[in-house]
Amino acid sequence: MQNLDGKSVVITGASRGIGEATARHMAELGAKVVLAARSGDDIERIAEDITQAGGTAMAKTCDVSDYAQVEGLASHTTATFGRLDVLINNAGLIDPIARLDESDPAAWSTIVDVNLKGVYYGYRAALPIMLAQGEGTIINISSGAATGALEGWSHYCATKAGVLSLTKCGHKEYGDKGLRIMGLSPGTVATEMQVQIKASGVNPVSQLDPDVHIPPEWVAKGLAFLCGSGGDAYLGADFSLKTDEGRKLVGLPLIDN
Incomplete structure (x- = not known):
């Protein structure tokens, strides 16, 4: 099990x-x-739960589509904990799901603001801090949609492809400066997003049986694994939980089990 003692994780x-x-x-x-x-x-509720269980947690309201708020998040973290060791760019949206000719331009733009610009804003706010520290880890939540087109998901596929490019660019620019940048592609996860996908009925993903979706706790374990030395083999790329190889490394049940 990965030891993250004292690490500041956003x-x-x-x-x-x-x-x-x-x-x-x-x-x-x-x-x-x-x-x-x-x-x-x-x-605030989740942070209080963590604190009552003996952990250390802080809540900071932040809209990742607003750079000033993201910059404030990074600054508040370092002011409170002295460092920013790990940034996990997880915030993302998929709704409303619609074919291109039926899509709403304002809603499509909002997905870009959150899913793609939000990751860039995280980079821009965290990188100067991490470079000054001489170390740091950034993990972007990726998706198979980054490389595979799906009907009704033009906004999601386009932004996740952009995030994969940011993962590659980040590693190319800062991999030799002590920074570890990579992505995690979890597959389908049992979250509110899957409820929205199911309701759309637009493409094959919406037809999946809910039993095939992995619990979010598995993704959490994958992210913790990437924070350690095991993640070094995946710098500048996406680590996948959709393969037995990835699941075995994390200690998760294999696909065939």
């Missing part, structure tokens, strides 16, 4: 799903977690 989209599970898991591993999301009440 998690965006931490009010539910993957973000919440990751905050709880990493706090159990000794990390000082900063939960960031637009839903202030939710992250």
Whole structure:
């Protein structure tokens, strides 16, 4: 099990799903977690749960589509904990799902603002801090949609392809400066997003049986694994939980089991 004692970990989209599970898991591993999301009440509740369980957690309301708020998140983290060791760019949206000719331009733009610009803003705010420290880890939540087109998901596929490019660019620019940058592609996860996908009925993913979706706690374990030396083999690339190889490394049940 990865030891994150004393590490300062910022998690965006931490009010539910993957973000919440990751905050709880990493706090159990000794990390000082900063939960960031637009839903202030939710992250305050989760942070209080973590604190009462003996962990260290702080909630910071943040809309990742607003650079000033993301910069404030990074500054608040270093002011409180002295460092920013790990940034997990998890915040993301997929709704509304629609074919291109039926899509709403404003809604499509919002997905770009959150899913793609939000990751860039995280980079821009965290990189100067991490470079000054001489070390740091950034993990972007990726998707198979980054490389595979799906009907009705033009906004999601385009932004996740952009995030994969940011992962590659980040590693190319800062991999030789002590920074570790990579992505995690979890496959389908049992979160609110899958409820929205199911309701759309647009493409094959919406037809999947809910039993095939992995729990967000598995993704949290994958992210913790990447924070350690095991993640070094995946710098500048996506680590996948959709293969037995990835699951075995993390200690998760294999696909055929």
